[in-house]
Amino acid sequence: MAGTSSRTFGIERGIYYCAKFLAQTSQNLWLASLFLIAGTGSSPALGLSSLFLATLLPSILLGLPGGAIADRLGPARGFAAGAVLRFLPIAAALFFLDGGTSAWIFAFAYSTGSQVFTPAEMALVKPLQHAQAGRVHSWLVALQYGGQGMGMLVLAPALYFLGGPRLMLAGAATGFLVLTAITALLAWRLAPVAVKAPKSVASAMRFGETIRFFRSEYRARYALTALGLKMVVAKGIVVALPFYLERDLGLGLGGLAYLMVPGVIGVVAGLLWCGRSLTLDRANDVMRLAILGLVVSVAALAALDYGITAVAQLSHVPPVIRLEAQMNTTFAVAIPVAFLLGLCLSGVLIAARVALTETAPMGQQARVFAVQLTLTESFIALPLLLMGVGTTFAGARPTLGVLALVMVVAFAVVEVDRWRSTGRRSLPAPALPETATA
Structure with missing residues (x-):
């Protein structure tokens, strides 16, 4: 069309x-x-x-x-x-x-x-x-x-x-x-609208043209990675959440209601963040910031409250020590993290889809999204299985910590790919040889 x-x-x-x-x-x-x-x-x-x-x-x-x-x-x-x-x-x-x-x-x-x-x-x-x-x-x-x-x-x-x-x-x-x-x-x-479609x-x-598209378009590769990380985090949090609520927050599954409200507010904020002004260039920035936000969120769930407790104890300020002892530091961390997770999960989903929509050629859009969906479903199965095993035997915190490290590595890989691709595009075109004139 x-x-x-x-x-x-x-x-x-x-x-x-x-x-x-x-x-x-x-x-x-x-x-x-x-x-x-x-x-x-x-x-x-x-x-x-x-x-x-x-x-x-x-x-x-x-x-x-x-x-x-x-x-x-x-x-x-x-x-x-x-x-x-x-x-x-x-x-x-x-x-x-x-x-x-x-x-x-x-x-x-x-x-x-x-x-x-x-x-x-x-x-x-x-x-x-x-x-x-x-x-x-x-x-x-x-x-x-x-x-x-x-x-x-x-x-x-x-x-x-x-x-x-x-x-x-x-x-x-x-x-x-x-x-x-x-x-x-x-x-x-x-x-009545003309459709650009394969002839048979x-x-x-x-899928040769579709593969060449992903090989030549770094923004599509970035979106592919972003959607994969989004899926792993979203489903991984579901796997780890029951253990985290019961063993770390001490709330049980009923505590989920306390985290739903900031999470939903974060999702709404993400929708507003990625409204009508989300262009292809801005989508790249949103994906980058959202992935970093997901890394921060997962790492905070794993260990941030330990750091807050250590700072309070080392401060030697009695009011600060008493305040930290009286409140549930883990729960205090989980509330803003739930907001940040909602914001980044919705933001990265919208931005990555915009990147694929804007870069995929007409007549190949469905195949581009099919490749994305197939790869995402194929590659998240093993991480989710490992998260389930890790959460059961090691606990939610160590498993979330490992997930944060894996996300840092994936983010570094796509950023290097982006720098190399944009660097190649910014190189001046080679000069054409001069032709002799009679």
């Missing part, structure tokens, strides 16, 4: 935003019902582990073909096709899901459809709002978080109370049926 002004797509952007919110709401309702059914079956451990694996494998094995199909169809039609592929297994689950032992089959089929839906969704940003991708991505992240809260925290408990898991499944199926209609409407409205499925399946 090239050569069109984003000002002509106001209605289409509204439809797109509605689809995003409905997709997130319905997806979280669907996942809540699946995990509830699998976790309460005859073999809950087997059911839950197979469910996790079934949702992960398609993103690793089928992510690249899914992105290729989305590029071949065009982002709007790929978005609609992905919605249909998501709806079909949910509709089938209404009739054929017989308990936790078969939940993984429907989860696998649903995740397979997501490999077309998600890259196409990301590829629609540039055609719909070519000049201000930051605004669209900020709205998408806000709608993503809002939809997750609506599906998991509002609709799932309400429907479970009214009719149990089956009513939750019916609610998810209804949501995805409406989503299918909305995405079809969007595809119909965008049908075979050419779409060739």
